[in-house]
Amino acid sequence: MxxxxxxxxxxxxxxxxxxxxxxxxxxxxxxxxxxxxxxxxxxxxxxxxxxxxxxxxxxxxxxxxxxxxxxxxxxxxxxxxxxxxxxxxxxxxxxxxxxxxxxxxxxxxxxxxxxxxxxxxxxxxxxxxxxxxxxxxxxxxxMNTDTITVRPRLTLDVVLRYLRRHDEIPASTDNLIVVNRKDQFVGLLPLSKLLTSPPTITVREIMVTDIDPIDADLADNEVANLFERNDWVSAPVVDKDGKLLGRITIDDVVDVIREDADHSLMSLAGLDEEEDTFAPVSLATPRRAIWLGINLITAIVAAAVIGTFQETIEKVVALAVLMPIVASMGGVAGNQTLTVVIRGIALGQIGRNNIGWLLSREFWISVINGLLMALAMGIMVALWLNDMNIALIIGAAMIINLLVAALAGTLIPITLKSLSIDPALAGGVVLTTVTDVVGFFAFLGLATYFYS
Amino acid sequence: MxxxxxxxxxxxxxxxxxxxxxxxxxxxxxxxxxxxxxxxxxxxxxxxxxxxxxxxxxxxxxxxxxxxxxxxxxxxxxxxxxxxxxxxxxxxxxxxxxxxxxxxxxxxxxxxxxxxxxxxxxxxxxxxxxxxxxxxxxxxxxMNTDTITVRPRLTLDVVLRYLRRHDEIPASTDNLIVVNRKDQFVGLLPLSKLLTSPPTITVREIMVTDIDPIDADLADNEVANLFERNDWVSAPVVDKDGKLLGRITIDDVVDVIREDADHSLMSLAGLDEEEDTFAPVSLATPRRAIWLGINLITAIVAAAVIGTFQETIEKVVALAVLMPIVASMGGVAGNQTLTVVIRGIALGQIGRNNIGWLLSREFWISVINGLLMALAMGIMVALWLNDMNIALIIGAAMIINLLVAALAGTLIPITLKSLSIDPALAGGVVLTTVTDVVGFFAFLGLATYFYS
Missing domain, CATH: 1.25.60.10 (MgtE N-terminal domain-like)
Incomplete structure (x- = not known):
């Protein structure tokens, strides 16, 4: 079937x-x-x-x-x-x-x-x-300790007879590991070479020596990178002296890749990548409460900004109607930049050599799209409220907030990363706080300047 | 090194x-x-x-x-x-x-x-x-067409000699594929068995027949699931008649897993998982503009809701200060539920048999956390504005919005999925629209009822 x-x-x-x-x-x-x-x-x-x-x-x-x-x-x-x-x-x-x-x-x-x-x-x-x-x-x-090791001086014929004494070979074995008398890694003998070479030659003659073994202290996502870049099925792990400790197989690497990729997604919502989809209420509620609490504080900060402009809103109540649009558009634009940068950091693409180019690209995208959105919004407000002043104010505030969003979306994750804070976990909260505060401040500030 | x-x-x-x-x-x-x-x-x-x-x-x-x-x-x-x-x-x-x-x-x-x-x-x-x-x-x-096939009646000795005629075996070959005269898939001969069995027995005696070959029409993420669940390194691909077409290797599966996992992250920000981190301004700007345009429309919808309550805001301007908090908390809570459900759908965990349990769990989480946040916010407003009425109104509105957020976060992605719309791409926009509209409506609506 x-x-x-x-x-x-x-x-x-x-x-x-x-x-x-x-x-x-x-x-x-x-x-x-x-x-x-x-x-x-x-x-x-x-x-x-x-x-x-x-x-x-x-x-x-x-x-x-x-x-x-x-x-x-x-x-x-x-x-x-x-x-x-x-x-x-x-x-x-x-x-x-x-x-x-x-x-x-x-x-x-x-x-x-x-x-x-x-x-x-x-x-x-x-x-x-x-x-x-x-x-x-x-x-x-x-790593796993189920390695099959051979010595370099053996002939392939001896190796083949040695293997036949095993009932089975550990899963995902694509190489035998060649070690010296001190159990130090010397090279790899791929099964494919073992099977296609004449039985009379020695392991030393055909073993692969240009692959570096993995240091036991290497981080798991770096191990995954090595496997992905080299299309490995398994790889030997050694200690500081080059002594063979075990081997890593691709099935365990796949788990790391899956978790690493899930990490950014889940962290942006304040969740752990290991989060159980069906976690009981008693487990899930306190975790979520912490995240809601953090976001409550940032929302209050943004509200406090609005609070300082109460007099202006009292004069022109239409400002209260329009102000969430400016904040929300900044959040959406910043979140796009943030997501691209967080993924770029996770993939190891972004660093000091290209951050300048990235920042200037995000700046120009914001200039163009900021003008576009400001124009659309300005025309709509001019027609809706028949008020050119508010139309100009919201247009200007939107351009300012989109520019700040581009800078914040690029610089926040990079700064967090350099402070060893997980950019995926903290990035979204910090970004939204910035775009909310700047959005409200720019829009209501310009209005206050104009109407006072 | x-x-x-x-x-x-x-x-x-x-x-x-x-x-x-x-x-x-x-x-x-x-x-x-x-x-x-x-x-x-x-x-x-x-x-x-x-x-x-x-x-x-x-x-x-x-x-x-x-x-x-x-x-x-x-x-x-x-x-x-x-x-x-x-x-x-x-x-x-x-x-x-x-x-x-x-x-x-x-x-x-x-x-x-x-x-x-x-x-x-x-x-x-x-x-x-x-x-x-x-x-x-x-x-x-x-799939790749570089398969090595053998017939069931051959002895292992013949197979070993046949392999030695090859200069090399294709990468990631852990099995030879056993086919009949019509080139139909019959079974697999693992290299590990070939190496540990006596050379005199036939392929038929030791070949593995309890692994189903992959149908050429199977979706790539389902292929990845099969590889992950069975810890495969390679697997044969057949057509409708069981004829061997080629094989899939783990390195191509790893790419699919990486892209699949990136998909949810990038889609939630309106981006494609193949998005080039360093795409030039000319490519990135129009793509982002579309997403900003869609979000501009939803922000205007939310603003229109506020617009219907202008009179109430004119009377109590503090409402304008506090209303973004209610909308924002609904968005954060809904986004947590949405992310868990979107990942659950992507992993194939969520369907008609467990959606009821999930919905009721999210409901109870929202009840508890809604009460908690309402209490915190209510106390803060009572102290800040010294106004018990607004404290009660904001507490009630927050509970309502968190409950709606839990329902929306669960039902929106499932409904989108059943309509064959990508829940990761559309889910966030629809959810935010719901939590903004309900947040503003509940808070300002309750206030209007109270103050009129």
């Missing part, structure tokens, strides 16, 4: 429908059979697509809990782990890849981590500890 | 600095040597990180133009292709993967595509035409 377009989306929803029906009528057996016929990642997707009450039931019906657990996002993982004791965690995670076990353990309090490690076999414990000793968001935290 | 943390970002900027200096002093030779020592993807990244004037110079200094061209984003590709004639395009794209050639050709007008195809060798032309016959955003448009 082939998978045809849009099948997957429909499939998820029809599976969810089936599960809901079954859970309501209490026929768990059928759901259990259906669930356990799916890939762990598919089960994880169904669990993440379910509200908390169904989640708990689904979880009890899953057989291979460890595999499913490691496919879940951090936040959902934590929800299930909270109800397990150390022995259960140790049991469930047995047989998982080292990096996945480490990811899961990092959701737990330190005391529980120690208990889980104590419940593991000595060999597994050592491996997991070596990954845990690195930050979760570095190459060391992403 | 190992690559350590933050090296890559700094490296890009220092390379750009070097290039700028060299271009200013006219020492192209050095830049050419530096450029051509880099990977094609690194050169593409430098070009995309440069403003248009430096881009043109860099492009002239690049030796392997085809490789670099296919790493560039669609929009930047198009900028260079516009200056080439059909013969040049055919020359530059020679030797590239079929899917990459097809991607590049799709940037060109139909007339030029025909000319380029005519300039190709018959074999290349047939291959590219087979990919071009599928939409760019389907499995058929992503």
């Amino acid at each position: 082939q998978t045809s377009a849009d099948d997957l989306q429909i499939q998820t929803q029809s599976q969810l429908g089936e599960i809901n029906d079954a859970l309501e009528s209490g026929t768990f057996k059928q759901v259990r059979r259906m669930l356990n016929g799916l890939q762990p990642a598919e089960i994880a997707h169904l669990i993440e697509s379910s509200p908390p009450p169904s989640r708990r039931v689904l979880w009890r019906l899953v057989d291979n809990e460890g595999e499913v657990l490691q496919e879940l996002s951090d936040e959902v993982q934590a929800q299930f782990l909270r109800r397990m004791d150390a022995a259960e965690v140790a049991e469930v995670t047995e047989g998982l890849d080292t990096d996945d076990v480490a990811d899961i353990l990092q959701q737990l309090p330190d005391r529980v981590i120690r208990e889980v490690l104590a419940a593991m076999s000595a060999r597994d414990r050592l491996r997991v500890e070596s990954v845990l000793s690195y930050d979760e968001e570095t190459a060391g935290g992403m | 190992q690559t350590s943390a933050d090296d890559l970002q700094i490296q890009t900027q220092s390379q750009l600095g070097e290039i700028n200096d060299a271009l200013e002093s006219g020492t192209f030779k050095q830049v050419r040597r530096m450029l051509n020592g880099l990977q094609p993807a690194e050169i593409a990244h430098l070009i995309e990180s440069s403003p248009p004037p430096s881009r043109r110079v860099l492009w002239r200094l690049v030796d392997n133009e085809g490789e670099v061209l296919q790493e560039l984003s669609d929009e930047v590709q198009a900028q260079f292709l516009r200056r080439m004639d059909a013969a040049e395009v055919a020359e530059v794209t020679e030797g590239l993967d079929t899917d990459d050639v097809a991607d590049i050709l799709q940037q060109l007008p139909d007339r030029v595509i025909r000319e380029v195809l005519a300039a190709m060798s018959a074999r290349d032309r047939l291959r590219v035409e087979s990919v071009l016959s599928y939409d760019e955003e389907t499995a058929g448009g992503m």
Whole structure:
């Protein structure tokens, strides 16, 4: 059976429908059979697509809990782990890849981590500890210890016989790793070369030596960049002395790319990229309240600006009607610039060498579009209110606010970045405050000057 | 040499600095040597990180133009292709993967595509035409025709000897594809199994048959889902009759994942995910003008609502000062809900089976946070203006607007999606219009009722 377009989306929803029906009528057996016929990642997707009450039931019906657990996002993982004791965690995670076990353990309090490690076999414990000793968001935290290594002096024939002694080769193995006697990285032996070369030559003769191994301290998004630029499937990880520690595979890199790309989107709304779509009210409410509180303060700042012009508004009440337009257009224009710059920073494109060009481009876009919008708005106001003065004032205020929006949209994220503040998280709030304050101030200020 | 943390970002900027200096002093030779020592993807990244004037110079200094061209984003590709004639395009794209050639050709007008195809060798032309016959955003448009196929009855020993006749195996080959006499897909022979099994057994005995091939019409984001859920490195693509057409590799899937994830971010600001960070003023200005124009209309709608309450504002001018706060808080709350729902839709998590739960959760979050914000704002207004009436009015209006924002943030993207309108592109505009209109209407309406 082939998978045809849009099948997957429909499939998820029809599976969810089936599960809901079954859970309501209490026929768990059928759901259990259906669930356990799916890939762990598919089960994880169904669990993440379910509200908390169904989640708990689904979880009890899953057989291979460890595999499913490691496919879940951090936040959902934590929800299930909270109800397990150390022995259960140790049991469930047995047989998982080292990096996945480490990811899961990092959701737990330190005391529980120690208990889980104590419940593991000595060999597994050592491996997991070596990954845990690195930050979760570095190459060391992403790596797996399941490497197959060979020595340079072996002939390919020996390597082939050595491989045949394995029952299986770890997933996503496209290279064997060549190491010296001190276990230091020397080069890579691609399986494709192993398969196309004469069996009598040695590893040294055909190994690839022009690929640098990854330092265990490299940040995960830089690892993703290296994989993307070089089209790697796997890559070796080494410590400061060049000693092989493990390898990173493309499936873990894909997760980093997905999270990195989601980060800007979610942060601009004050949310975390790991945010659970179906987080319960008790979790989601306080998080959102913080964001609303911050924005309440900035809105009050903008209102205070209006407050200083009360007398002018009393004289010409039409100003109150029109002032949100000026603020809103500045916000929209600034937000476009901000989004382009935030993505450019995330992609590593923007820095001191091109910021000048970018700033001047945004300036000229604003000049042209500012004039255009000012003209449109001016004509509309002149016809609507039959008042040329207000038409000129709103036109001028709009041009001023669009220019400020262009500068703010470019400079705010770059300044935040240089202060090591996440531009995606703080950028939107700061920008809107600037465009609101400048919008109200320019429009009402010009009006006050004119009408006083 | 190992690559350590933050090296890559700094490296890009220092390379750009070097290039700028060299271009200013006219020492192209050095830049050419530096450029051509880099990977094609690194050169593409430098070009995309440069403003248009430096881009043109860099492009002239690049030796392997085809490789670099296919790493560039669609929009930047198009900028260079516009200056080439059909013969040049055919020359530059020679030797590239079929899917990459097809991607590049799709940037060109139909007339030029025909000319380029005519300039190709018959074999290349047939291959590219087979990919071009599928939409760019389907499995058929992503696939490559460089498959290695074997028959089920062969012994592994024969397969190994057959492989040794190849100079090299295509990149990211983790499986050989098993086909029957009619070239129909039968199964996969993982290289890992080929390497660990005795040479005397046949392909049929160890081939994997429980993986479904991908239908050529499957949408590219569904292909990405399949790769992510199954941790594939490559997968076979077949036509309606099960005939093998080619295969998709993980490096092309990573591009789709990156673009898909960028899509929501950029669309919410009215931008395209392929938007060139350094697009010239002449390209960027008209695009942004359209978005500003749409938002100008919605801002005027909101202003018109205020306009109907002019008399009330004339009586109590403090209303004009406070009204943007109510509208703005509705916008912020609605935007959080909208972002969570848009991402949930993009990930395929949200549908008819869980929308009810989601709606009720958002409702309760809004009730709680609405009361909280209303209380904070009410107390502040009571103290600031010493006016309990306005304090009560603004509190009530804020609760109303936060509730409407929760409903709108959930229902707008789902409704747009069911109408086949991109929720990420249209959602933000519609939402802000709703929260502005409701915010002004609730606050000024309640005030009018109270003060008249």
